[in-house]
Amino acid sequence: MTTIEVTSTSEEGYVTRSRVGDFELTIDATDEEGPNPNATLLADYASCFVPAFRVGGQKEGFDDLGRIDVDVEGDVDDDDDLEAIRFHLLVEEDLDDDEFDAIVERAEDICHVHSALREGLHAEITGETGGF
Template identity: 70%
Template structure:
């Protein structure tokens, strides 16, 4: 038995529609009708890392981090492959750099996308507490 099943269809061109459970995701390699696959991967990474960061905060004894926002950016090489990913994480709670670093360490261990990526694509992370 598999744990994840998706179906991806392209009727023409470079746009695809993926069925993921009850959800539909549109991706377009040309950015015309949806985000491109690299952009989706960066957004997926951030959307996995953010709840992992919140869980990491809970495990470090910080139950109320307030609003958290990840501004993600990435570099693409000449072959259109991702070559670097960076996260700027803005956290409402006003924590020390050491506390934030400990949460990042936990989040890196928790985030499944982080674990799935080759190490050279792990996000370079900077965190800003007291951000909102």
């Protein structure tokens, strides 16, 4: 089992600086010195899903999917809690709907952030292929 260690510090206000290995990440609930926690979660989710999509593509026989862009939208309620997440993928490789859906299904099983979120908050995923 691997342990992930993060050290987060908030010296004042709503800014938190986290040290993750050799990297520093600044998150600000007010969006002034960095993205807010919900935006960071959406970026993290997309950043996990893309490599999972690539691995899923390899398992479906596509060794190189080319460029992949993900547009992410998240809906928040009046308490700033995420209610819904949507991914729209633009994939360079030209896939038919069944191929795309099969890769998405595999990616959902592979993506660790997808697994960590409550089921009601998994991303709704649409896409286009043969792009760029």
